[in-house]
Amino acid sequence: MKPSYSTKIVLFAYGILAIIFLYLPLLSVSFASISRARYLTFPIKAYSFKWYTKAFESDTVTDLVIISLKVASIVTIVSMVLGFFGALAFARYNWRFRHLFQKVILLPIFFPQAVLGLALLIWFNSLGVIPTWKTAIISHLVWISPITTLIIAIRAYSFDSSLEEAARDMGASTFTIFREVTLPLLMPGVISAGLFSFLLSWGNFPLSLFTTGADLTMPEWLYAKMISGYSPLVPTVGMLSISVSLFVIVFAFAVAHLVRMIKQARI
Amino acid sequence: MDRLNKRIAYLSAAPILILLLVFFVAPLLVIGIYSIMPQKSFSLLAMPDFSSYSLIFVEGYLKSLFWSLVLAFSSTVILFLLCWPLAYAMAKIFNRFTLIITIAVVVSLFVSENIRLFGWLLTLMKGGLIEGLLRHYTGNGFEGALYNVPIIIFGLVYVYFPFMLFPLMQGIAMIAEDTRQAAFDLGATRWQVLREIELPLAAPGIVVGTLLSFVLAAGALAESKLLGGQTVIVLADDIETAFTYGQNWPLGSALSMLLIMIIATIAVFGISRVDIDTIMGRKRS
Numbered sequence: 001m002k003p004s005y006s007t008k009i010v011l012f013a014y015g016i017l018a019i020i021f022l023y024l025p026l027l028s029v030s031f032a033s034i035s036r037a038r039y040l041t042f043p044i045k046a047y048s049f050k051w052y053t054k055a056f057e058s059d060t061v062t063d064l065v066i067i068s069l070k071v072a073s074i075v076t077i078v079s080m081v082l083g084f085f086g087a088l089a090f091a092r093y094n095w096r097f098r099h100l101f102q103k104v105i106l107l108p109i110f111f112p113q114a115v116l117g118l119a120l121l122i123w124f125n126s127l128g129v130i131p132t133w134k135t136a137i138i139s140h141l142v143w144i145s146p147i148t149t150l151i152i153a154i155r156a157y158s159f160d161s162s163l164e165e166a167a168r169d170m171g172a173s174t175f176t177i178f179r180e181v182t183l184p185l186l187m188p189g190v191i192s193a194g195l196f197s198f199l200l201s202w203g204n205f206p207l208s209l210f211t212t213g214a215d216l217t218m219p220e221w222l223y224a225k226m227i228s229g230y231s232p233l234v235p236t237v238g239m240l241s242i243s244v245s246l247f248v249i250v251f252a253f254a255v256a257h258l259v260r261m262i263k264q265a266r267i
Numbered sequence: 268m269d270r271l272n273k274r275i276a277y278l279s280a281a282p283i284l285i286l287l288l289v290f291f292v293a294p295l296l297v298i299g300i301y302s303i304m305p306q307k308s309f310s311l312l313a314m315p316d317f318s319s320y321s322l323i324f325v326e327g328y329l330k331s332l333f334w335s336l337v338l339a340f341s342s343t344v345i346l347f348l349l350c351w352p353l354a355y356a357m358a359k360i361f362n363r364f365t366l367i368i369t370i371a372v373v374v375s376l377f378v379s380e381n382i383r384l385f386g387w388l389l390t391l392m393k394g395g396l397i398e399g400l401l402r403h404y405t406g407n408g409f410e411g412a413l414y415n416v417p418i419i420i421f422g423l424v425y426v427y428f429p430f431m432l433f434p435l436m437q438g439i440a441m442i443a444e445d446t447r448q449a450a451f452d453l454g455a456t457r458w459q460v461l462r463e464i465e466l467p468l469a470a471p472g473i474v475v476g477t478l479l480s481f482v483l484a485a486g487a488l489a490e491s492k493l494l495g496g497q498t499v500i501v502l503a504d505d506i507e508t509a510f511t512y513g514q515n516w517p518l519g520s521a522l523s524m525l526l527i528m529i530i531a532t533i534a535v536f537g538i539s540r541v542d543i544d545t546i547m548g549r550k551r552s
Contacts, residue, residue: 003360011356015368018353022375022428025386028396032389041394082283089280091547095273101280102543108291110479110534112486114503115523116291118510122301122520123294126311142290145283154547174275203379206488219379226385226493235389238382245377 026242032235040235051236060221061237067133068217068241071208072201075140079197080190082141083148087186090149091156105146113143117210124211131213139211140201147200148193155189195252199245295527301520308517319521328505328522335502335526338416338491339484342423346431346480347473349424354435359444372429380426384493387422388413391494414496422490427483431476438472439465441545471541478537482530502526 003011032040036048055061089095090102108116120139124131163185167177183190205219212220218241225231301308303315306322323329357365375383390396391413398409442465450460466473488503502522509519 008360011352011360012364014353015356015361015364018428019368019371021425022371024396025383025390025425026375026378027386028389029382029386031396040389041399082286085279085281086283089276091544093272093276093279095276095280097280098276099543101284103538104287105283106538106543107534108287110482110530110538112483112503112526112530114488115486115506115526116294118506118519119294119298119523120290121510122516123290123297126297138290141286145286149283150547157544157547174271199377203377203382205379205381219381222379222385223381223489226381226388234385238379238385241382242378246374249374249377 029235029238029242033239035235040232051232052240055233055236055240058233061233061240064216064218064221064237065240065244067212067215068202068219071133071136071140071217072198074137075144075201076194076198078137079141079145079148080194082145083152083193083197084183084186084190086145086149087152087156087189088182091153092159092161105149108142108146109150111143113204113206114209116142117207120207121210131211133212133215133217136208136212136215136217139207140204143204143207144197144200148197151193151196152186152189155186159185191252195248198248202245202248203241298520298523298527301516302524304517304520306517307515319517322518323521323525328502328525331500331502331505332525334499335485336529338419338423338499338501339481339487342420342427342484343431343477343481345420345424346427347435347477350428350431350435350476354432355439357432358436358439359442372432376429381489381493383426384422384489387425388493391418413494414498416495416499419491419495419499422494423484423487426487426490427480430479430483434472434476434479435469436472438469438476441472442468471545474537474541478534482534485530486526 031044033051034047034049035044036050037045086105089098090105117139120135120142121131124135129135164177164181167181172180203219204217205223208217208220209223216224218237222234222238222241225234297311300311302319303317304311304313304319305316306318353368357368361368388395392398393410401407401409446464446468447460450464455463486503488501488507491499491501491504503526506519506522506526509515509522513519
């Protein structure tokens with residue numbers, strides 16, 4: 001039974017509505033960031049980019065960007081490595097504890113992040129470690145490397161293991177097989193996992209809140225200003241954070257497109 | 268050769284398992300030990316007295332727990348009803364549009380949740396996008412729509428939308444078209460097909476989606492704080508207060524344990540019923 005034409009139209013409209021629902025708040029933030037007034041009311045009376053100039057001149061904002069970037073970059077690299085090996089154990093090999101392993105990996109994703117952040121804070125305290133942005137990297141990894149594992153695992157499921165066997169039959173060592181066969185085959189998964197982990201770490205708030213100590217990431221600073229001591233820079237810094245994410249996404253898509261074109265040109 | 272593969276499997280699993288052991292399992296154990304320490308203790312070696320757990324029942328913490336569960340439950344139900352038609356259309360009806368919605372939803376996930384909630388604050392407050400423009404063009408304003416219970420549920424629905432949508436879509440994609448068709452041919456009504464064919468066949472996706480939304484919403488903090496003001500105190504709020512301003516780690520730990528136990532019961536019950544290989548799209552061999 002095929003859906004009727006009118007049903008399709010209704011569902012299509014529903015889909016568009018869902019997208020509007022997702023992006024409406026960001027529209028408000030973007031308008032607020034270019035409003036001249038210190039305290040915002042709609043309709044906006046005068047527009048200006050002065051808050052952006054202020055943000056770029058501010059040392060606080062520079063520090064926020066640097067710390068957020070440092071955390072996200074290191075999390076990306078480490079979680080790509082952890083996720084690559086994790087995915088092999090998750091999907092590629094049949095071993096005795098595989099099903100148990102799959103469930104263990106899912107646990108941190110099914111866990112409230114704020115409570116995880118607090119638990120880690122207490123743990124670091126018990127170990128005598130003072131929380132800084134470095135401990136935030138660890139807390140992000142606990143949540144993000146299971147996610148990268150899942151993403152790479154999707155790729156690893158369609159893995160043709162006879163390719164590895166062929167390489168082995170021809171005398172390749174385990175390490176050579178990893179480097180020449182396994183890694184290139186899983187590469188698309190590894191790269192999209194890296195993209196996810198950068199963006200998720202960049203925007204993460206509940207884990208950072210409790211594990212960065214005196215250092216602040218962008219989402220944390222925004223939250224602090226939202227609940228007390230509002231600053232007109234909040235929408236601007238929010239927009240800056242969004243712009244970086246967008247830039248990374250567009251860049252990644254452009255590179256992916258370029259690679260595909262080069263590959264096609266070769267054939 | 269098979270033995271070599273097994274050895275590689277154990278070695279590949281090791282790094283992430285060690286990470287989770289040291290920074291996921293161990294912290295939770297420490298929380299478990301703190302929860303039975305005497306009040307305001309900062310040591311793990313004091314005489315355990317379980318006083319924090321009795322405190323939960325004396326002071327108003329059960330009320331926060333109740334609110335957390337009510338908010339999580341209502342947002343999960345609403346999410347399921349909202350997402351089902353869209354997930355259905357994405358899995359079965361749309362072609363290119365599925366990709367567009369998928370990208371739009373995933374990209375929205377990368378914006379920090381507090382920025383998006385702040386955006387709703389600007390949209391819904393008095394003088395915000397909706398009220399401000401309405402008053403400007405019609406002359407009639409209204410008090411902002413913020414700081415009440417429905418708006419917290421709205422915030423939860425908004426933030427956890429993707430966590431329901433994608434698993435549902437995945438589940439619905441597992442419904443074989445032939446089976447539906449056969450049921451219709453045998454004279455089943457639409458309602459019967461939904462109840463007897465579609466819901467049971469999509470069950471793995473439904474289980475994962477509802478679990479994920481419920482669990483995450485039960486531990487959520489920012490929605491009630493940013494959109495709800497202080498109308499309702501949720502359990503995660505109490506936990507944060509106990510650890511930070513309260514400086515009472517045993518109490519915070521006991522409250523965390525309460526939340527963890529509830530979530531773990533639900534999650535373990537749900538995850539054990541689902542075959543992960545099937546959901547992730549592994550071909551059956």
